[in-house]
Amino acid sequence: MKGVQTTRKTSGRSRPASQTYDHIIAERKRREQLSQQFVALSAIVPGLKKMDKTSVLGDTIKYLKHLQQREKELEEQATKQTMESVVLVKKSQLLLEDEGESSDQQEGCSNEQPLPEIEAKMCDKHILLRILCEKHRGVLVRILSEMDKLNLDVINTSVAPFGSLTLDITIITEVSSTKAQLT
């Protein structure tokens, strides 16, 4: 090889003696670590055509950018999907904000989201309202009066018990005049 001699140096200049050996070994170790992480990186990054360091780094950068963008897309999409129901839950809390005795949420069914669960759809002038709430006295009147406040003419209502504690309410309304809105 070139200069693998243990004790001496060819130039004899510039530095003590055996210390250069430590330098060689340290550098060797550092290089080994680097190469090691290069192979680790190559193993992780998919679709590697060329395996030289430059290509590995380049493809890693490309892949990383791709992943970052995709993460944002998925995250955005995930929040978008829950947006609607979140808004509906907010509206439900507005409607039933001064409910007195509904302290704790009822559980026990195979459902993930807490009651009340409200779903709204619009078609032409019609609004379909599907409500799943705790079985309490007077809820229907409250809801219908709220509909009235919003200038929504009730076309059809259906109330049915679902399980022992829950009430399923379906209401179809129609926008009565031109000044009605869903604030």
Next chain:
Amino acid sequence: MKGVQTTRKTSGRSRPASQTYDHIIAERKRREQLSQQFVALSAIVPGLKKMDKTSVLGDTIKYLKHLQQREKELEEQATKQTMESVVLVKKSQLLLEDEGESSDQQEGCSNEQPLPEIEAKMCDKHILLRILCEKHRGVLVRILSEMDKLNLDVINTSVAPFGSLTLDITIITEVSSTKAQLT
């Protein structure tokens, strides 16, 4: 510097002459490219404490693994969210598979998913079924007969027109005997 001599070499051994110069330059270029991608990578990977190559590669690997796992989580979660409705749509197509005249999907409302739209919930022995479908003759009977085939006792039904072309159906059933299931 050390050996930047243009035409000669110190050792005088092993290789022609000016060709070594090309070698030096080529190697220089390669190194520059590598370092360039190192800085590019450092710019992309967030939360870099140490900026030396080994640390950059190490943190890149960690960050990459983190991103990959997160991508799977989000993707999985996204499909999970649509899973339920997809299954329900599948079931709906089974129910209405031999429907004759419903060739094209009706549109025109502020809705994203095509009809029929079916939602099912279970609580104790009760099953709540909410269906939004095209307004056709005999759909209710078909659905109720299907309920009967599944040994589901109908407790309550509600059918109401929603818009001009849509029908909102709410059905609450109860598992009749012990041998009933939702295949």
Next chain:
DNA sequence: GAGCACACGTGAGAC
């Protein structure tokens, strides 16, 4: 033989 990619030893700067 030209071109490329790599690991090596080595000097120098940084803390």
Next chain:
DNA sequence: TGTCTCACGTGTGCT
């Protein structure tokens, strides 16, 4: 003060 990290020139193998 050492210790770490880097870029450099160079030899070598592979295509």
